Amino acid sequence: MTSVESVVKVGIAEMGIVKSPQLIRTAGLGSCVGVVIYDTSTKIAGMVHIMLPDSNLTRQAPVNADKYADTGILHLVDNLLLKGIKSYSMKAKIAGGAQMFQFSSSGTDMMRIGPRNVEAVKEKLAALHIPLISEDCGGNNGRTIEFNPENGKLMIKTVNKGVCYI
Amino acid sequence: MNNEDKLNELDLLKELGNIGAGNAATALSQLLNKEIHMNVPLAKIVSFNEMMDLMGGSDRPVAAVFLRMEGELSGSLFFVLSLDDATKLINQLIPDKKISVEELPSHELGLSALQELGNIISAHYLTALSECIGLAVTPSVPQVTIDMVGAIVVTGLLEICQVSDHSIFIDTELTETTDNQIEKTKGHFFLIPYPDSFEKILAALGEK
Numbered sequence: 001m002t003s004v005e006s007v008v009k010v011g012i013a014e015m016g017i018v019k020s021p022q023l024i025r026t027a028g029l030g031s032c033v034g035v036v037i038y039d040t041s042t043k044i045a046g047m048v049h050i051m052l053p054d055s056n057l058t059r060q061a062p063v064n065a066d067k068y069a070d071t072g073i074l075h076l077v078d079n080l081l082l083k084g085i086k087s088y089s090m091k092a093k094i095a096g097g098a099q100m101f102q103f104s105s106s107g108t109d110m111m112r113i114g115p116r117n118v119e120a121v122k123e124k125l126a127a128l129h130i131p132l133i134s135e136d137c138g139g140n141n142g143r144t145i146e147f148n149p150e151n152g153k154l155m156i157k158t159v160n161k162g163v164c165y166i
Numbered sequence: 167m168n169n170e171d172k173l174n175e176l177d178l179l180k181e182l183g184n185i186g187a188g189n190a191a192t193a194l195s196q197l198l199n200k201e202i203h204m205n206v207p208l209a210k211i212v213s214f215n216e217m218m219d220l221m222g223g224s225d226r227p228v229a230a231v232f233l234r235m236e237g238e239l240s241g242s243l244f245f246v247l248s249l250d251d252a253t254k255l256i257n258q259l260i261p262d263k264k265i266s267v268e269e270l271p272s273h274e275l276g277l278s279a280l281q282e283l284g285n286i287i288s289a290h291y292l293t294a295l296s297e298c299i300g301l302a303v304t305p306s307v308p309q310v311t312i313d314m315v316g317a318i319v320v321t322g323l324l325e326i327c328q329v330s331d332h333s334i335f336i337d338t339e340l341t342e343t344t345d346n347q348i349e350k351t352k353g354h355f356f357l358i359p360y361p362d363s364f365e366k367i368l369a370a371l372g373e374k
Contacts, residue, residue, distance in 0.1 A: 011215035012320070013331065028224030028316025031324070051320070051357075059329050067327060082318050098320050101232060101309045113324055142317025159227045159313050160271050162189045 005032065010034075010047050011065035017046040017077055017083065018149060025146035028159040029096035031114035033069070033121050033137070034144055036093045036147045036154060037076055037130060038133040041087045045149035046080050048072040051111065053120030069120035077128060090130045093154045093166060095145045114138065175368055176209045179336055182295060182367065183207030185354050187338035190245075190287040191295035194352075197286065198258055199344055207338040211336035214323060217335050221246070221356070224316025229270070232321065233308040235309065238271060240365060241359035242322030242326060245284045246315060249262025251352055256280055270307075271312045281310040291355060299370035322358040330359050 008015040010026040018024040020043035021070055026034045029049070038045035055068040063072040079088050080090065095116035117135045135144070138158050146155040153165045184207055210220075213250040218224035229252035230267040231245040247255065253267045256276045265276045285308050296303040311318060326333045359367060 012218070012316075013327070028218065030314070030317030030319075051324070057328050060331075064331055067331075091220040100313065100316065101316055102247065106363060111323045116197060140311075142225070142314035144314065161374075 006084070010049050012049050013051050013064055013072075015046065015048040015066045016046065017079055017114075019044045020148070020150040023146055023148050025144065027144040029098045029145065030098055030141045031096070031112075031117060033074065033094055033096040033117045034143075034145045035069075035073060035121055035125075036089050036145075037073075037077065037080060038093075038147065038149055038152060039080070039089045040091070040152055041089060042083075042085060043145050043149045044080065044083055044085055046076045047147060048076045050121065053116045069117060070124055073121065073124045073128070077130070087128075087130075091128050092117070092125050092132050093134050093147070093151075094125075094132065095136040095143050095154065095156055095166070097121075098139050098141055100140060100142070100145070102140070105152060136164070136166050171196070176211070178368060179209040179334060180207050181340045182298065183209060183336040183355070183357060185298045185342070186291040186295040186357070190291040190355065191340055192205050193287045193290040196281075196339065196372075199282065200257070205339040205341060207336055209336045211332050212335050214320075214327070214331050217333065218316045220335065220337065220370045221319065221354075226316075227234045227313065228318070229280060229310070229312050229314045230315070230318045231281060231288065231308045231310050232318065233284075233288055234306040235303045235359075235363075236306060237304040239296075239299075239333060239358065239359065239363045240325075241273060241363055243305075244319060244322065244356040245288060245353060246356060248255065249282075249312065249352045252280060252312075255352075258282060261314075277312075277322045278308050281308055282309045284310060286348075299367060301310055301366060301370055319356060319358075322356070325360045326358070333358055334364060 007023045024047045025048045033050045055071045063076040096113040099114045144157045195202040259279045328357045340352040
């Protein structure tokens with residue numbers, strides 16, 4: 001309790017890594033998904049703020065890896081491996097993937113992007129054999145999340161429902 | 167393209183914001199029987215995270231009306247209010263059923279009034295814009311929500327983000343002149359054209 005906590009902010013389609021006593025946070029997740037991958041022994045954690053499910057959707061060069069579920073999670077895992085974390089000790093928590101608006105007509109697939117992001121994130125974590133410890137996904141509200149690598153808790157704040165920890 | 171061309175393009179987009187929001191402000195003035203003014207719009211090419219900063223931080227709670235522009239132009243239009251201002255506007259629209267800021271998120275009649283207000287002034291915004299550039303624009307049915315501004319506006323970035331990490335962002339602020347001459351912000355219009363529409367807008371404006 002002697003050290004001062006600082007918070008590292010992760011923006012949209014960005015990635016960050018912290019070590020306790022630092023915290024890591026991303027604000028205003030809507031359909032985006034915040035993925036935290038952490039290791040309880042080294043107390044290092046990384047977070048990526050994902051916008052879209054699949055990098056094959058891109059028409060951009062070069063691709064911003066952190067924007068997509070498939071490439072963003074891989075990029076995060078690679079960076080955690082560089083920090084000396086063993087892949088078998090990695091665990092994950094996720095939040096976000098809301099559907100902020102319900103459009104009945106003109107339903108481009110983009111309107112269901114939240115649930116699709118969550119599916120894609122889960123598939124990628126499963127493929128990499130990273131256990132998903134807890135999640136707070138779906139619904140139709142925005143979330144701000146903050147992870148504490150000291151105790152492995154993910155704080156979730158919403159406008160209407162207050163604060164909870166998963 | 168050189169920088170001067172780019173600045174000229176942004177000026178044209180600013181002009182577009184002027185025309186749209188000017189009409190919307192007039193409509194709002196008439197609805198509320200108050201003088202609503204509009205500040206010179208800001209047109210910028212910004213990164214998604216800069217856009218969040220410009221909106222006051224991505225987790226700022228707001229009331230927003232969102233609609234999509236369809237037709238010859240496509241994009242997203244947001245009418246965004248602070249929770250305080252949204253509550254005040256609703257109370258002017260349904261004066262016999264006063265609501266508080268706390269009640270707002272779950273107040274069906276209040277939200278419905280806000281949606282209708284958003285519907286009317288967005289329609290004025292888009293009609294003016296459509297007439298000015300001579301391209302047909304149809305608004306979708308507007309949706310209203312109370313939440314974090316970033317979580318809301320990201321919906322308007324989903325098309326663009328497959329192509330770029332930057333977006334054109336046209337922001338116009340509405341203010342109310344009160345008796346003591348203190349101007350108070352009443353709301354913002356955020357217009358985010360989709361990438362293909364951008365060229366069409368510039369071509370149409372350039373011919374004028």
